Every structure is written in C-alpha cells, then in structure tokens.
Amino acid sequence: MTDDLIVARGLGKSFGATRALDDVSFSVKPGRIVGLIGPNGAGKTTALKALLGLTRFEGALSVLGLDPYRQRHRLMQDVCFIADVAVLPRWIRVRQLIEFVAATHPKFRREVCEHFLARSDIKRGSRVKELSKGMVTQLHLALVMAIDARLLVLDEPTLGLDILMRKQFYETLLNEYFDEQRTILVTTHQVEEVEHILTDLLFIDRGRIVLDAAMDEVQEKYAQVAVRPEHVAAARTHQPLAERQGLGRTHMLFRDTPRADLERLGEVGVPSVADLFVAVIQGARA
C-alpha cells in the first residue's frame, strides 16, 4: 500500500490514429503542488479528463483510491476542478450560483465562499455575464476553494487574466487554500508564474511523460551554466542538454555533471523551468 493520491500505470488513449496518451505512468503524493506541463496537443487535457473520470482510458488509474470513470460520483466529493474553458452559465446570478453549489455539493462551505467574495467587488445580485473576466475567475475560485476537497485540478487557471489578478490568484491559493492535506495539480503555459510554487514537475510531450521529478531533485541534478567563450569547447565535452547564445556567454544546461567541473566553465546557476522544459522536450524528440 502507498499513500499516493494518484497512481497512473500504463495510461493510454487514442483518438483515431492519434495517440493522445501513450503508456503514461506517474504518481502524486498528498500535500504536493504538481505542474503538468507540455506543449499544445501534448495530452495534458486528456490526462486531466482521465483523472476526473470524464473519459475512458486504457491502463490502470486510481485517484484517491477510486476508479475515476466508474466511481466518478464518489470521487467528485473530494476533487474540484477549474477548466481552462471555465464556464459558468452567463444568465445565472451570483446568489443563485451559490445556492446551486450549496445544494449539490455536500462539502461546500458557504461561509468560506462568502468570506472570499466579501473581499471582491462581486455583487450577489449580478449575473455572470455582467462580471468582468477577472471577477468571473474570482467567483469561480471562491466557489471551488469553498469546497473542502483533497485534490484541486487547475487547467490553465489564469488564462486571460492580467498579471495582478494572476498574482492574486496564486497568493490566495497558497494563503487560504493549500495545506499539507491538500494536493494541487495545475497545467499552464505560464511556466514562469508557477515555477516557484510547484513542488513537482511532470513534463508531457506527444502523449508521453518525458520528465517526472521533484523540484528538489531538479535543482540537484540540473545546472545552468553561463559558459565563458574560452571554455565552450571544453563545456561541450560534458554533453549539455541544451545550448543558447547569450551576451558574451553561452548558456548550457547540464544534467548530473559534477558541480566542481561546471564551476570551472563559468557561473553556475539553477535552471528555470522554462529552460529545462525546452531542453527536455528537444531531447525527447531528437
């Protein structure tokens, strides 16, 4: 037995001739914030749909110890979800929406929702279509965070929000929602804004997991070096995963190369998730 919250083994899914998911295996422990990161069409949304029981799949998948497709109803009591196409009915009033969720979700805590809304400019009598895009997201987040769930799935949660709203979104999430009993799975293109929030990385490309690592591991294994011109040839003998020309320096990404060797080549730093992502995806496709 493990205490893993999600266990996927050999997950597969085809749409016609396209393999959207191909032998995907990974697991997620409680209390983690996992970034599922991949280019468009990599299989992120299909993977999330499988986890949420919204699609059939090949292979074995357990979420909170349940089969998401067969036991979706039970699963949904402990999982909440914000989709990139976050749709709330345009005609509904905020007050009605709260009533609806309160009536349908057993773990909805109305007072928590009211607490979040009290800090926004959202009026109870407004219809969704009268709210700004930022307000709709705030409303959605208030509804979802008020659900006492163990797993929160966020699919491109900040798409279309300005930078202040995005900042506020993650600040609220960390301050008022996340704790060691809860787990968050997030997909986003905005890698920079989540990279320090994540505890774990899952890179997916062409339906396959190409990197599965805790952030701690990433920081130990990988290093970004600003290589001085005279050391470029020597640096290449350590087989960098990626190379990019900078101002008077060549930036190279190394894996499992002893730090002492790297320090002779130039300034050693921690690679950004974006740099790592580009290198790993290129490597996987080569």
Add this chain to the structure above:
Amino acid sequence: MDTNWNDSLPIYRQLRDRVVAMILEGVLNDGDPLPSVRSVAAEYRLNPLTVLKGYQQLVDEQLVEKRRGRGMFVTEGARRALLKDERQHFLEEEWPRIAGRIQRLGFEPKELLEHLDKIPPEPAPSLKGAPEPDAAEGDERD
C-alpha cells in the same frame, strides 16, 4: 515574474540569507517570531516546502528555534553568533579583496573616510514589500 530572486542559488538558500540579513540588521531581534510559512509562501508565491526548507536551514544553524504550535522564533544570541561569524568572514575573505582593490586604485585612508558621509544608507532587508512588477509587463498569453 519576480525580481526578488536570482538564479544563482536555490530559493530556499536565498530565503535563509534574507532572514540572516534581517537578524544582522536588527529588523528581527532575538526572540522575535519569523513570519509564518504560509504568509511568506503567499507573499512570494513560493511553495510552502521551499519556505520550510529555508527555515529548517536556520533551525539547523541554531539561529531559529521551533516552538511547538507557535511557529519559529529567532534564537537568543542569534545576532551575536551571526555577527561573530560575519566579522570573521569579512576579515578573512572580503577585506583582503577590498584592501587589494583600494591599494590598486591608490586611495589614501583619509580620502575614503571623508567620502563615507556621501554614501546613502542601504534599505533594511525585509521579507515583504518587494516592488510590484508593472501591471502591463509580461501580460502575454497564448
């Protein structure tokens, strides 16, 4: 998105250094509580494990102590211990470099002392209130 961190050191390490600077500057005094992990995580949008790791490092160095159920506090004598280390570090590592540079540039001690008055004070280190990025910046989407 943040100008708070540089990429030369892991963030937990930079967080540790920032708390150390706050203790040295007297922003945090012996016995003062550290801001909660949650509030620092939210403020900087860091995962709480990173903050915990930074704090744990301070605990390992006996600069900070955990008080059950109440959070983290600056250890009695932390500032004195740090100051001792820092002074030693300065004399052994930094001062020889600076002294060498002063010599190469041909400064007289008198000149440097006179110039001291013109140096503006440094802002005190803190765990909050970093300047906000411009709202219009980095608003690209795809």
